[in-house]
Amino acid sequence: MPLRSQHFRSFLLCFIFSFTLPALAADTTFEVLEPRSEIQHVRVNKDVSLDIYLPESANKQPSETQKSPTQSKRYPVLYVMDSQRYFYSALGYQKTLRDGANISPEYIVVGINTSNVAMSRQHFLQTDANQTIKLIRDAIIPYVDTHYPSNEKRAYFGWQFAAMFGLDLFNAAPELFEAYFLASGQHYSEAQLATLEENLKRANTLNLHVYLSLGKMETHTLSGHTTMATMFEKYQPKGIRWKFSHFDRFSIRYDHHTTPLESLSHGLEWYFSDYPDLTFYSLDDIEQFGGVSAVKAYYRKRAKRYSVSADVGEQAKFSMFRHAAQENNYRLFSIFEKELGPFEATGWYGFFAQFFFNNQQFERAAQLYQSGLSNRPDDHRYWGGLAQTYESMIRHQDALKYYRGALTRTKAGSPDATTYQQAISRLTK
Numbered sequence: 403m404p405l406r407s408q409h410f411r412s413f414l415l416c417f418i419f420s421f422t423l424p425a426l427a428a429d430t431t432f433e434v435l436e437p438r439s440e441i442q443h444v445r446v447n448k449d450v451s452l453d454i455y456l457p458e459s460a461n462k463q464p465s466e467t468q469k470s471p472t473q474s475k476r477y478p479v480l481y482v483m484d485s486q487r488y489f490y491s492a493l494g495y496q497k498t499l500r501d502g503a504n505i506s507p508e509y510i511v512v513g514i515n516t517s518n519v520a521m522s523r524q525h526f527l528q529t530d531a532n533q534t535i536k537l538i539r540d541a542i543i544p545y546v547d548t549h550y551p552s553n554e555k556r557a558y559f560g561w562q563f564a565a566m567f568g569l570d571l572f573n574a575a576p577e578l579f580e581a582y583f584l585a586s587g588q589h590y591s592e593a594q595l596a597t598l599e600e601n602l603k604r605a606n607t608l609n610l611h612v613y614l615s616l617g618k619m620e621t622h623t624l625s626g627h628t629t630m631a632t633m634f635e636k637y638q639p640k641g642i643r644w645k646f647s648h649f650d651r652f653s654i655r656y657d658h659h660t661t662p663l664e665s666l667s668h669g670l671e672w673y674f675s676d677y678p679d680l681t682f683y684s685l686d687d688i689e690q691f692g693g694v695s696a697v698k699a700y701y702r703k704r705a706k707r708y709s710v711s712a713d714v715g716e717q718a719k720f721s722m723f724r725h726a727a728q729e730n731n732y733r734l735f736s737i738f739e740k741e742l743g744p745f746e747a748t749g750w751y752g753f754f755a756q757f758f759f760n761n762q763q764f765e766r767a768a769q770l771y772q773s774g775l776s777n778r779p780d781d782h783r784y785w786g787g788l789a790q791t792y793e794s795m796i797r798h799q800d801a802l803k804y805y806r807g808a809l810t811r812t813k814a815g816s817p818d819a820t821t822y823q824q825a826i827s828r829l830t831k
Contacts, residue, residue: 432545446542449526451515453485455493457508460551475709476553478509479546480670481538481579483564484523485513491666492559504715506670507677507708512546514538527560527567534567535574543578553709557581557611557673561662562588569630573597581611583669585661590626598630602637612644613669617657645672676704679715685725685734694741697722714742724750727757747773752783759791767791782811786822793829802829 435443444452457477482492492511499506519526526534546552556579560568565587572582573594602608612634614627627646634644647664680697682688691697697714705712719738723745726735735757739745747754751774758767771788778784789804809822 432541444545446537449516449519450537451518452542452546453489453511453513453515454546454550455489455511455513456550457496457510459508460510476551477709478507478555478557479550479552480509480511480557480559481542482511482513483516483527483558483560483567485515486517488559488561488662488666489513489515491663492670495666495670504717505678507674507710510546510550510552512542514542524563527563531567531570532574535571538571539575539578555580555707557583559583559585559662559665561585561665562658566590566594569594569598573601576601576605576608576610580609581613581673583613583615583665583673585615585665586617586620586623586658587614587626588623590623590630595626595629595633599633602633602640602642605637605640608637608641610642610644611673612642613665613672614644614646615661615665615669616647617661620658645669676700677708680718680721682718682721682725685729685731688722688725694722694738698741719743719745723754727754730757730760732757732761732763751777752787755787755791759787759794762794764791764795768795780811782808782818782822785811786818789822789825793825798829802826805829 433445435445440455440458442454442456444454446452459475460477480492482488489511492513496506496509496511500508516523516526543556547554558568558571558579558581560566560583562585565584566589568582568584569587569590571578612630614630616624616627631644631646634642638644647668680691680700682691688694688697692699697718701714701718702712704710719742722738722742723735726732726738735745745754747770751770755767755770755774758764758770768788768791771784771791774781774784775788785804785808789801789808792798792801792804805822805825809819809826812819812822
């Protein structure tokens, strides 16, 4: 858990970091409050506060992070507007899919909490949009980048008025965020859309991801979304990736109030689609992906973006070795070993041992059968497989030992027992 030390608790309770930028009101102050569980709470000013989640592997002490600006492990940051509603959905995607599945990368979540905004939420996000943009661009983002291990790759999520604000945010600072998740924007004006097209037209290249989500019944705002989608398609060669989900799928009807959940599940899955450990389902699947060279390139690119190992993932390697063995393609299996490193079994001992046996790699087969016996010493199949391997190696005394061991672990009169007895008889003639 973060900040376990009572010393740091006491320190952070009284820790206040404040600064004033010329473009901001003098009352903009960042005060770190006592964190609840893994989440730190930071008061920005009388209206706005931040909820900040750091991944488990991150340095969770803002003061220590500040002392170590060269910290090697840094993370993308997802900014969630109206965090009083959607913060935990953004957090849940990561926490649910990291343990075991390794589908989601680690990322910082910064929730911008607007529950105490004195003016109306619509006024804060629309009428006063320029001041809100200035607060985010000139104060909140610099604070996060200074005090937390951000890699300065940022994504923004907003619903309803906050989705419309997201377009204003892009129009004001096109390079500030590389991804936008805009759910159920109620009305994208002609002026907003015209400015968007000017920005797209002027840009040389963009690293931009846009995920638009809209409930099937929200036809009153469909035209604005369609216009945006058309623009993104037109300027896609400049580096724009986009997706427009206008749905009524599965057994759940996404509507105005549930599109945020879609954006923070399917949308994040789409955005982080270059992260998961790969799984292949056939040799054709591997070939269509581009072969072993493309697999290695995927993991190198993944490492650069997410500050993780460039080694090919264990699941990817296992599935590649598995299908080569299943097709009894020892040549390809050997190529995989040359490119990915020696095969190491952590299961499926009998399957891979039989593959090595079939290709006269008897020493490797014997090692795997021994590993199988270590895990399941009463499984006659490992005893019998090892005996057969030793027989092929002309180690007849060892073969007899393991055939007899296999026989004692089978039911009398069974086909397996008959096979083992015949082998014993053959070797003792």
